[in-house]
Amino acid sequence: MEIEVKGHSGCQVDIVRENNDLYIYKSSYDKKYLDRLVKQVEKQQEAWRKEYQHVRIPKIFNVVQDDDHVSIKMEYVYSRNFIEYFESAGFEQVDYFVKALILFIEKELVASPLQLVHTSITLDKFEDVKKKIVENPLLSNDKEIEKLIIESQKRFTSFGEQRTIRIPLGLCHGDLTFSNILFNGNNYYLIDFLDSFIESPLLDIVKIRQDSAHLWSQLMYVKPYDKLRLKIICEKIDYEIDSYFRKYEWYREYYDIYQLMNLLRILQYAKEDNVINYLKCEIGKMLSNRQGEVIEKTIVSNAEPSNKFSLIVPAAADTDDDSLPYVFNLNEKGIMLCVDAIMGLNTDIFDDIYYTILRKHVEKFSIDEMLNLQFRRFSLKNVHIIVLDNPTISQTETLYQTIKQAGIEGGIFIKDADGYYEAEIKCENSVAIFQLEQMEIVDPQHKSYVSVDDMYYITNMIEKKIIGHNFNAGGSCFVDSELFCNYYEKLRAKSKKVYVSHIIYQMLLNRYQFRPIEVYNYADWGTQGLYKYHLRNK
Incomplete structure (x- = not known):
């Protein structure tokens, strides 16, 4: 065969x-x-x-x-590529991978003593690259590239004012990108070794950060994947790699110039418009020192400590035909679905309860008055209705606007309006979970999935990709609403669509602990069809 x-x-x-x-x-x-x-x-x-x-x-x-x-x-190695691996990797696997990379490069460094290298070697390579860029008919008349070359020339001229530099010489892979790593469990196979104009471990760090900082290999991947999640992982890897090697003077002094050289060397062979435009952007960032902001545990809450604990029910979904969303329908007991959604919880533990709805539903259906009737019927106290003027593009944006508009402080429990369950909730970082095998019918493509370790801590959470039998039952708890907002703001700057699972996964990578909350008597009304099935089988 x-x-x-x-x-x-x-x-x-x-x-x-x-x-x-x-x-x-x-x-x-x-x-x-x-x-x-x-x-x-x-x-x-x-x-x-x-x-x-x-x-x-x-x-x-x-x-x-x-x-x-x-x-x-x-x-032949049975393996997955980096996209497939990172799509389902928990925070422990990401940590493990980073440690493996660092150990590999450290072993290279042991065999690569510091030596004096003439800067003329690098300057000659730059001149060769510049010549090939000019000779590339797709690049030669590009005014932006002309400006980038002029600015790059200044950097290399300044670099050449030193006759020699002191860097480690000896071993390097030569093309240590994510695309040249095969992922086999917790073993990582390196392929496609390449000879380099300078055989230095510094060049391997440059190539790894070509992917972790500049996301190069993702550009070559054509299948659909969660771009924000991969960006979160890459930035975490980049932060750890950069932080670790900054202890070496040669890295601090010469990484930038060799990464600039690296990106220019890729540009010289570029033939596709999207690749050319991407490289122009990344080279421009290098020259202007505009590196992407990495989300680390330095994101903190500046709010005064608060013992308040609030329940938020986002019910601001929009419909294509301007009809009333089905979560405002009444069940057989005359209870609105979005109100029935919290009846399995002990609402007395919450200082305040917030329902978020759209103004269009207030003006057309008086949904705020209907909700208030329900709250009075069930003697729900300290319930507030937050009205948003416009639809949002995600649940996290709805939550963010709710917190900001209402001035919510302290812990928050977020309860989806399209399902019911019973659970004991307390104010700690946590996720409500239920098991797939306990469901008679399920809508798997609209769930987020959760991995739990033997010590009963959450290690992974991913959107719309089955990684185990636990899925998010529609409830997440954060001990600090401001921290939630800070993470949302940072991730929203990177992607229009941010899920709660993205925020939790980013926090997991940054060493925040989340516990699972097991729920009981779960009923999923995630779609109109699921709700009808629920009614038929009660």
Whole structure:
């Protein structure tokens, strides 16, 4: 059996079954590339002979070389790519990956003593790159690129005022990007080693941050994925990598100039408009020192400590035909669905209860008066109706506007209006969970899913991707409403659509602890169809 897959740099890559085992065959007939390919193979073989903690190198079994052709037979690794891996990775797996990268580069540093390197090597490379950019017909007449080259020239001229620099020389992978890492559990296989104009671990940090800071490999991925979640993970990795290596003077002094060189080297071969525009943006950021803000645990609440605990029920959903959302329908007992949604909770523990609705529903249906009748009927105290003038694009925006408009302080429990459950709630960071196997009918694509460890802490939360049998039953608790708002503001600056699961996942990465809340007698009214099913089967 033979499967051909897409290769890079003029190589053909085939997956071949031999005696029930799979192998990778990588080959090239490009005479200009053959010598370089052999050097890369030798580099991979040398790395395979070394032992790295959590990092593996696929074994090369055979190399066939003649004047016109090179063919390499190597180990096939069952694995996932970085998007697939990070799509379901909990905070512990992200931490583990970062530690593996740091240990790998540290081992390179042990074999790479600090040495004096003439800056002329880097300046010559810049001149070569600049020449190729000018020769690229897609780039040569671009005024923005002309300005970037002029500004880059100033940086490299300033860099060249030093005749030599002191950096570690010896070992490096050469192209240590996320796309060249195969994820196999907690083992990470490095592939596609590359020779570099300077063999330094500094260049490996540059390539890793090409993805963690500049998100390069994501640009090459065409399948749908959660872009905000991946950005959250990349920024976390970038923060940890940058923070760790800042202890080295050579990193602090020379990282920026070599990352600039790296992005320019990618630009010289760019052929697609989206790639060119992306690189122009990232190079512009490097030159203006505008790096993306990383969300770390430095996000704190400046509010005075508050013992208040509030329940928020966002019921500001809009409809395409301007009809009244079904959560305001009455059930067989004459209870509005959005009011019945909180009847399984002990509402006495909350200082205040907030229902958020849209002004259009007030003006057209007097929904505020109908809600007040329900509150009086059930003797619900300290209930406030927050009216939003315009529909929001997400539940988190509704919650944010509610907190700001009402001046809510202290802890908040967020209860979805489209479901019922019973649970004991207390003011701690937590998520209400229920098990899929206990559901007769479920709408899985509209759920967020939760992983819980043996110590009963939440380790992962992800939107619309099943990672286990626990899903969010429509309830989340935050001990600090201002902290919730601060995280929302930072994430909203990166994406229009922010889910509560994004906020919780970001907080998990930043070492905030969340507990699961097991709920009972769960009823899901997440859609009109589910509610009708619920009525038929009561």
